[in-house]
Amino acid sequence: MMDWISGITRARAAGTAGILATIIDVRGHSPREVGAKMFIGAETASGSVGGGNMEATITEQARTMLTNGADTVVETEFGLNEHAQVAYGTQCCGGTVRVLLEPIG
Numbered sequence: 001m002m003d004w005i006s007g008i009t010r011a012r013a014a015g016t017a018g019i020l021a022t023i024i025d026v027r028g029h030s031p032r033e034v035g036a037k038m039f040i041g042a043e044t045a046s047g048s049v050g051g052g053n054m055e056a057t058i059t060e061q062a063r064t065m066l067t068n069g070a071d072t073v074v075e076t077e078f079g080l081n082e083h084a085q086v087a088y089g090t091q092c093c094g095g096t097v098r099v100l101l102e103p104i105g
Contacts, residue, residue, distance in 0.1 A: 004047030007039035008104060016041060017105035019062035021049050024075070028095030039104070042066055049099060054078045062101055074101040 004020070011018045018041040023034050031050035038047035038055070040062035049055055061076065077098045 004037040004039040007041065007044065007046030010044075011039070011041050011105060015105075017066055017103065018042075019065055019070075020102045020104050021058050021062060022100045022102070023049055023097055024100045025098040026095055027097075030095045030097050040066075050097070054097060054099075058099055058101070065101060065103065070103050072103070075099070076101065 008018065008020070018039050021038045021040060023030070023032055023036045026032075026034055031052070032048065036047075036049050038045060038049045038058070040059050042063060045059055049058060057078070058076070061074075065074065075098060077096060079096050
């Protein structure tokens with residue numbers, strides 16, 4: 001079983017919400033491909049959409065969505081190059097990645 005699926009299963013069993021992050025588009029180079037998923041709960045995360053700044057930023061954004069009770073899907077885009085604005089360190093893959101953040105539960 002894929003790790004993000006285990007995360008959703010545990011959250012459902014506990015009755016807690018989370019955010020499913022899915023890579024929906026990649027242009028250029030990226031650490032993960034279209035379809036890579038990560039499930040983010042208030043205190044846990046499972047799966048991976050690529051690590052580094054992108055994953056840390058997605059995790060932060062997902063937890064903010066959970067805190068705010070978000071119930072709509074959000075799409076976000078990341079530049080993976082030395083010129084992109086980052087909060088958690090640069091990624092030098094060189095591509096651009098779009099990620100869908102979907103509230104679950």
